[in-house]
Amino acid sequence: MFESIHFESTGRKTTNASKPEVLEKLRSIVGEENVVVDPQRVEPYGADAVKEKFPPEAVIFPKSTDEIVAILQLANEYRFPVTARGGGVGYTGGAVPIDGGIVIGTDRMNKLMEISVDDLYVVCQPGMRTIELQNTAAEVGLLFAPDPASYKDSFIGGNIAENAGGMRTPKYGVTKHHVLGLEVVTATGEVIRTGGKTVKNVVGFDLTGLMCGSEGMLGIITEATLKLLPMPEATSTVRANFHSMEAACKVLTKFTPHGLLPMAMEVLDKFCVEAVEQNFAFGLSKDANAILIVAVDGSHDEVDKNAALVEQIIGENGGFDILRARSKEEEDKLWDVRRAISPSLMKYGSLKINEDVVVPRSRVPELVAKIEEIGKRNDTFVANFGHAGDGNIHVNFVVDREDKDAIARARKCVAETFQLAVDLGGTISGEHGIGYVKAPYLDYAVDRPTLEIMKAIKKVFDPNGILNPGKMFI
Ligand SMILES: Cc1cc2nc3c(=O)[nH]c(=O)nc-3n(C[C@H](O)[C@H](O)[C@H](O)COP(=O)(O)OP(=O)(O)OC[C@H]3O[C@@H](n4cnc5c(N)ncnc54)[C@H](O)[C@@H]3O)c2cc1C
Structure with missing residues (x-):
């Protein structure tokens, strides 16, 4: 049950979280029905998309910031680990309680608090699913740009804590570029408010930026103010085959001299092409050793012009069988190939x-x-x-x-x-x-003095090391 390819596990740890008096106090904070200890019911909360299971001692479902404050104060008093969880579809074990303790499920904190079309922002709780936020914004003609491929399952809190990217990153950036302000409960139970409702805000250190990508190690995000954009009138997608991955990837820099910044540029190699074709029979050419998918957005006129330019540039740079979607349905079909890759690779x-x-x-x-x-x-x-x-x-x-x-x-x-x-x-x-999966490699990318500052920041937010232990630094 505790088998991990990433480290030797000594098995489930029992911490002070399992003490009857602690469980009783947790029940009095969130209500009896929102404290789950049944082994079968806690098991799903012991894994994320890495699919290695480390079940928590209990899963707690708070409804408010005040409840999270009380839980973290208790965790500090009794010194047990607390791991925040969003949709549980992270790829590095971030939401997995490898050192035991409790998981805080943010599922019940899923409210939309405010949406402003005039001021282009939305305020919501962390348990809102990414897709729901995108749809809510779209209903009033606005775009929430971050779009991780896991958007149907991931939560906004998880997106912020992982600083998620997605298909639209080339043009719109990653999640942190769309976070204006946060309410956070630090590990010691202090409520802090970072940023605000404005795009410009240079008052003090950028704690909003610090929280983006903090992987649940500094505090628990309890409310987010997020930037919205006018919804582009149209999008268009072009898909092309290439004889080699190298040729497909060389096209990535060819758009800039034409003053063009595509919204998305995705590639897949011949093994991905073979796997999705075998699994889904899209009718992909056997000559395709790589596929490049490029999408543009903007006004109808702009999109028509830019999609034609994309076709031209791809054609001039070794692309063949170039297809441009002429409708939303056709566009979805072109993207289906990209979406089909992950499960298809299991054929290997x-x-x-x-x-x-x-x-x-x-x-x-x-x-x-x-x-x-x-x-x-x-x-x-x-x-x-x-x-x-x-x-x-x-x-x-x-x-x-x-x-x-x-x-x-x-x-x-x-x-x-x-x-x-x-x-x-x-x-x-x-x-x-990073989570626990990449923790052994952190020093490949971060030098010692920088690492020391990161550890010092962790200490300021979480002096007793109760929030998400075993992650990032080992
Ligand atoms: C099929 C698939 C496709 C994916 N595609 C993408 C992609 O295109 N782009 C991308 O960036 N990622 C992608 N991912 C990875 C993953 O989905 C993202 O990292 C996503 O942001 C995780 O969100 P989540 O709500 O599931 O977070 P979880 O996995 O639940 O948690 C992730 C981390 O956030 C912390 N956390 C969660 N909620 C809070 C909170 N309220 N306060 C503080 N910390 C919190 C957790 O402790 C944990 O460390 C993909 C994953 C899958 C399985």
Whole structure:
């Protein structure tokens, strides 16, 4: 049950959270029905998308900031670990209580508090699903731009705590670019308010920025004020085949001289193409050793002009079988190929180790070529796809779950890939974060003095080390 390919586990820890008096106090804070200790019911809260299980001692479902304050005060008094959880679809084990203690499920804190069309912001609780926020904004003609592919399951709190990216990042940036202000309960139970409702705000240190990507280690986000944008009138998507991944990735920098910044630029290599074709029979060409998908948005006129330009640039740079969607349905079909990759890759093995290195986008062709070499050198299957437009490649080493040697080789590939990304001027994670999965590699990317400052910040927010222990720093 506690098997992890990432570290030796000593099994579930029993902490002070399991003391009857503590559970009684938790029940009095959130109500009997919102404290779950039944082993079967807590089990799903012991895993995220990494799919390694470390069930908590209890799952607590608070409804308000005040309840979270009381829980954290109790955790400090009795010194037990507290791990915040959103949708539980993180890719680095961030929401998983590897040191035991309680999980705070934010599911009940899912209210929309305010939406302002004039001032282009929305205020909501952290348990709102990303898709719900996007839909709510769209209903009043506005766009919440961050769009992780997990948007149907992920929560806003999880997006902020992981600083999630997505398809639209090349044009719109990542989650932190859309967070104006936060209410946070620090580990000691203090309520702090960062930022505000304005895009401009230079009063004091940027604690909003600090909380974005803090992986539930500094405080629990209890309310977020998020930036909205006018919804673009139209979007258009172009998909093209290439004879090599290198050729597809070389196109990424060809739009800039034309003054064009596509909204999304995604690539997939031949193994992804083969896998999705076998699984879903989209009718993809056997000659496609790579596929590039490029999307633009704006007014109808702009989009028509820019989509034609995208087709032209792709055609001039080795793309063939170029398809442009002429309707929303056609556009969805072009994107279906991209969405189908992740599950399809399981045809290559029963364990997929998915990393998300990032490099300056001009280095992507070199990155993918060298990752293929790493796979070959270590006799390990690797498939690459991802948000190439912002340099973020999802590297998938796929092996047999029962084959310990193959797993060890894949782990060697991971270490070499991280070093490669750093050597190319990038880093070890573009959007999935560190959690416990990448904690052993943090010093590949962060030097000692910087790491010391990060640890000192953690100490200020969480002097007793109760929030999400075992993550990021080991
Ligand atoms: C199929 C799939 C596709 C994905 N695609 C993308 C993608 O395109 N882009 C991308 O960036 N990521 C992607 N991810 C990764 C993941 O979904 C994102 O990191 C997402 O933001 C996680 O949200 P969550 O609500 O599930 O967070 P969780 O997994 O529940 O938690 C993640 C971290 O946030 C902390 N946390 C949660 N809520 C709070 C809170 N209220 N206060 C403080 N800390 C909190 C947790 O403690 C944990 O450390 C994908 C994952 C899957 C499975």
